[in-house]
Amino acid sequence: MNNLAPTMNMLIEKLESHHSLSLSQYAFLIRHYSEEAALLLAEKAVALRKRFYGNAVYVRGLIEFSNICKNDCFYCGIRKSNSNCQRYRLSEEDIMACCHEGYELGFRTFVLQGGEDGYFTDEIMCRIVSRIKNTYPDCAVTLSLGERSYESYKALRSAGADRYLLRHETADQAHYESLHPKEMSFSHRMNCLKQLKELGYQVGCGFMVGSPGQTPQTLAKDLKFVETFRPHMCGIGPFIPHQETIYRDAAPGTVEMTCYLLSIIRLISPSILLPATTALGTIHPLGREKGILSGANVVMPNLSPVSVRKKYELYDNKICTGDESAQCRQCLARRMESIGYEIVTHRGDYIKQD
Numbered sequence: 001m002n003n004l005a006p007t008m009n010m011l012i013e014k015l016e017s018h019h020s021l022s023l024s025q026y027a028f029l030i031r032h033y034s035e036e037a038a039l040l041l042a043e044k045a046v047a048l049r050k051r052f053y054g055n056a057v058y059v060r061g062l063i064e065f066s067n068i069c070k071n072d073c074f075y076c077g078i079r080k081s082n083s084n085c086q087r088y089r090l091s092e093e094d095i096m097a098c099c100h101e102g103y104e105l106g107f108r109t110f111v112l113q114g115g116e117d118g119y120f121t122d123e124i125m126c127r128i129v130s131r132i133k134n135t136y137p138d139c140a141v142t143l144s145l146g147e148r149s150y151e152s153y154k155a156l157r158s159a160g161a162d163r164y165l166l167r168h169e170t171a172d173q174a175h176y177e178s179l180h181p182k183e184m185s186f187s188h189r190m191n192c193l194k195q196l197k198e199l200g201y202q203v204g205c206g207f208m209v210g211s212p213g214q215t216p217q218t219l220a221k222d223l224k225f226v227e228t229f230r231p232h233m234c235g236i237g238p239f240i241p242h243q244e245t246i247y248r249d250a251a252p253g254t255v256e257m258t259c260y261l262l263s264i265i266r267l268i269s270p271s272i273l274l275p276a277t278t279a280l281g282t283i284h285p286l287g288r289e290k291g292i293l294s295g296a297n298v299v300m301p302n303l304s305p306v307s308v309r310k311k312y313e314l315y316d317n318k319i320c321t322g323d324e325s326a327q328c329r330q331c332l333a334r335r336m337e338s339i340g341y342e343i344v345t346h347r348g349d350y351i352k353q354d
């Protein structure tokens, strides 16, 4: 037996067998973080991810195609009121060139991520999606374009988009409102996620760990949301302050808590697609390795042209902004091999668990 308090052992066992805890039990688990609890959870999480995914680590090629955004999220480096951000927008040809390079490097999923940039209308976006799907029929296209209308999501899905990432950011309404200007609505965001699911996308939600105002209670709601919404993916990474935001002096999230939550999410949803994020790699040189060793199974190296990488700065000191795509791909392959995992060349779809 271990040295954990009996309540902790009971909760971990319950989580393992029921994939569910009450809100106050999730909060208890978070408040009682300890290195020993983290190790035990990581061991269970890794065993589960191996049952579904073996040693495979799925890769997604991330194309950050525009940093122009109409929103003003208080924490984000590309918020519209940051006048010190050099704005850019990739052309359709630039995006196709990124896919071409990515395909050669073995990527079979392309993630098109951008700010909420009005230039990319449904017409333009659908054309890009269908062009990628026609050129690379064996690839999945993931979109991460923020909040759009139901009709827009529907058109993009018909154009061939397979997956959509829209972090919910926090499942607590008051906390959401403290992180966003009043033009942004919690219920609208949650509604978008439901619509995406209805339309048959593989859907990813997610949140930052250690965002200003986050508490064990708000985090418990995030976990409950993951449990009940049953997303196919969940992107979590530490909050990292950006100098051009009001949170420039706020404390960043920690590697430890991020990894602890990755393990808990793996136990809630055994076959979920769970990235070890760039933000995690930014706050610790071995952050992504630690993420995989806590139950994550996806990495998302950057495929954007090096000339724009530094400009897509959501937070300070983002890694990989000076490296060519091929270097990133190789670097990650080596990193994964060093911990006994292997990057695979296929779409890496969600595996249904029931």
Ligand code: 5AD
Binding pocket: 075, 076, 077, 167, 169, 206, 207, 208, 237, 238, 239, 240, 241, 242, 279, 314, 315, 316
């Ligand atoms: N630190 C960490 N993550 C951030 N994001 C935005 N700003 C930051 C920051 N300062 C995350 C948000 C967003 C995703 C694209 O990046 O969760 O959904």
Ligand code: FES
Binding pocket: 301, 319, 320, 323, 327, 328, 329, 331, 332
């Ligand atoms: Fe980009 Fe290592 S993953 S340099």
